[in-house]
Amino acid sequence: MKNVLISIVFGLGMLSHANAFDGDAAAGKTKAATCAGCHGANGIGIADNYPNLAGQHADYIVKQLKAFQAGSRKDPVMAPMAAALSEQDMQDVAAHFSSFGRDGSAPAGAASADESASATPAAAAPAAVVADASAGKALYEHGDKERGITACVDCHGKDGNSKVLINPNLAKQHPEYIEKQLKAFKAESRHNASMNQVAGNLTDADIANIGAYFEDTSAVGEVKASAGKVAVKSFVGDVAAGKAKAATCTACHGADGNPMVAMYPALAGQGEAYLIKQLAEFKSGQRDNAVMAGMAAPLSDDDIKNVAAYFASQTLKPAAAKTSNTGQKLYVSGDAKRGIPACIACHGINGDGMDKAAFPSIAGQSATYIKSQLELFREAKRDNDRNAMMRNIAIKLSDDDISALANYMAAMK
Helix, strand or coil: CCCCCCCCCCCCCCCCCCCCCCCCHHHHHHHCHHHHHHHCCCCCCCCCCCCCCCCCCHHHHHHHHHHHHHCCCCCCCHHHHHHCCCHHHHHHHHHHHHCCCCCCCCCCCCCCHHHHHHCCCCCCCCCCCCCCHHHHHHHHHHCEHHHCECCCHHHHCHHHCCCCCCCCCCCCCCHHHHHHHHHHHHHCCCCCHHHHHHHHCCCHHHHHHHHHHHHCHHHCCCCCCCCCCCCCCCCCCCHHHHHHHHHHHHHHHCCCCCCCCCCCCCCCCCCHHHHHHHHHHHHHCCCCCHHHHHHHCCCCHHHHHHHHHHHHCCCCCCCCCCCCHHHHHHHHHCEHHHCECCCHHHHCCCCCCEHHHCECCCCCCCHHHHHHHHHHHHCCCCCCCHHHHHHHHHCCCCHHHHHHHHHHHHHCC
16 A cells, blocks of 8 residues: 655646644654655655655645645545645655655665665666757756747756745656656646646657656756747737727827836736736726726627737837845745745746736836735735735735835846
8 A cells, every 4th residue: 555645746836835734754754654665765766657755845745745635636546645644744744755865865864774775766667769868958948939938947946956845856856757747737637837838838859858858967968048930929819909909008008018107017018818817807807996997898808809919919118127136036936934935936037927827927017016916915905816826925925025026026127
C-alpha cells in the first residue's frame, strides 16, 4: 500500500495561504514510511514515473496533497491515500521530504546513509526519443515569443531551482516525469491556468527537449534565445469594428488606449481575454463601477469582443515612472513569512500577464491606477477575481507594500 505523493511536481500554483501548522520532520519520517514504495525512503522516486520529493518545497507538497484530498487534482492512487491525512500529517510529511537534499542526501545530523543508498532507484532505461537538451534550455530560459511561450525560468528559477515556495523545484527531477506532466497540462487533463496556457503551445519535440535539459542541467552550456520572426497577433474580435465602437471610450482611455489621466487604466496592448472578461463583468454588475456599467450596458457580446480586440492590438506608451527595489522584491519573490505569493506567478517576470488565463498585463500601467485597484481588492470592494485570489493577497499588503508594488509595476517595460 502506498501513502502520500505520486505526482506532485511541476505545476504553477497560483496562490497559497499561510500554513496553519508547523511540520515536524521526525514525525513525518514515521508517517511517510510507506511512501518509500514509490518515492524512495530518501524522496528519490524508485521509477521515472514517480516524482522525486527530496528537497521539494514543503509548501508545494502540502498544496498538492490538499488538492489530491479535495479532488481538484485527480489521481486514482493519490486520492484515497491523501483522503486519510490530517493537515498536520501533510505538514509533517512535507517537512520530512523537504529536509533532504535534492539528490536524496540525508538531512544534517541524520544517520541514514545506508537507508538512502538502498533507496537509490535503478538506472533508467535510455530515452526512446533523441532530444536536444540545448534547445530545451533555450526554451526554458528564454521562451519563444513567436509562439506565445513564456520562459519557464520566470517561475521555476535558474536550472529549476525555484525561489517561490508555491512553485515546484524542477532540479533533480526525473525528466520522464516532467515530460509526463507537461503533456498532461497540454491535454488539460491536469488543470492549472498558467501551465495549461504555456504547455498548450509546446510541441512534443519541445517537451522532449525540456526533459532532455533536466537530464543533467550542468551538462548544457550557455544558450541564446532564437531570433524568430515577430509574431503576428490574431484576435477573437474584429479590430476594425472595435475601433469604430470604441469611439466613446476615448474621453477616458485615449483614442489608442493610452489615457492622458493617470486614474484611468491604459488599455493599449492589454490582453484581449482580460478585456473581454472585464467588459462583460461591468455589464453584468459583477465588477462594480457606475461609469463603466453605463458604458458597457448597450454592448452586445460581439461588440465586447471587437472593442477588446481593438485595444489589445494597440501599442502601450507608458509614462516615465520611478521604480522601487522593495516593490521588485515583493513582485519577484513575494513574502513567505506573511503568506504573500510572488506576482510573477500570474503576471510574468516582465509584467505582460497571461492572456489565455485572463491575467492582465501590468507593466507600464500607471501607478495611480494600480494602487487604486490593489486597495479595492484589499477592501473587497472589487471582487471579480477568480477564487478571491487577488483579495487573498491584497489583504496582506500594507499601504507601503501597495505603493512600492505600484511604482515597480509602472516602471516595468
